[in-house]
Amino acid sequence: MSVPSPAPYVFDATTDRFETDVLQQSLQVPVLVDFWADWCGPCKTLGPVLEKLAADYNGAFVLAKVDTEKEQQIAAAFQIRSIPTVFLVKDGKLVDAFQGALPEGQVREFLTHHGIVPAAANEEAVDDTPAAPLDPHAEVMRLRKAIEAEPDKSELKLDLALALLQTGGAHEAEQLLEALPANLSTDDRAVKARARLGFAGLLKDAPPSEVLEAAIAANPDDLRARHLLGVHHIVAGRAEAGLEQFLEMLRRDRNFDDALPKKALIDAFRVIDDEDLVGRYRRRMSSLLLV
Known part of the structure; x- marks a missing residue:
């Protein structure tokens, strides 16, 4: 009941x-x-x-x-x-x-x-002083020492995988993610980390951005080039530029390569931390899918 x-x-x-x-x-x-x-x-x-x-x-x-x-x-x-x-x-x-x-x-x-992720809890007191950004390499070292002290604490290994993704250690991060126990393998942070790994892997043999831009200028319907260019933008931190390429793919052919445009947008939503930007493009995606 x-x-x-x-x-x-x-x-x-x-x-x-x-x-x-x-x-x-x-x-x-x-x-x-x-x-x-x-x-x-x-x-x-x-x-x-x-x-x-x-x-x-x-x-x-x-x-x-x-x-x-x-x-x-x-x-x-x-x-x-x-x-x-x-x-x-x-x-x-x-x-x-x-x-x-x-x-x-x-x-x-x-x-x-469907782009639904946990909302941050409200805090009674908010410190407006911006926190100093963490040095990802220093964070990797700190987490390695913490894991040595508590080798069975899987949460630390997830934290290490996320830190490694910021330092280029994608291979080790992937191994850590694959070894996570079931209760953490579906954690939102783990899902986001796998999405980032997926984007990075797509660029392994991809042409540089300039070549892709030239290909799109010559043929705006080159959706493969648009996809890779969008991935370049996402990996480089140019989130809106990447989303714009994926959205244009959806506008031109939503069924391209087994609905790749929609999948690329959803994966990007998992990676991008700017909630306002994600919300805006999620609404634009929904509008196109309902047409």
């Missing part, structure tokens, strides 16, 4: 409030709609996972619980055939769904696929 949760990001959806609480709210924040029932065993497994993630993600999405026995009208509108079934509603539209009691890691992957 779903127990009423005091968490601010979990609520029971009802027929009379569905338009306001789910559809209209989804214009501001993604809404997961969990269809469950008291008699459903798998629902009792999935429900606590979803509620935990709603708290962990700190408002990056909200969870609407729909008791299919009490809210049969909503269940009929969504054509529910089996439970648990979970729909993702964004911008007033159904964008994806999954069925069954997925483990937490797979639910996190589902959220990440």
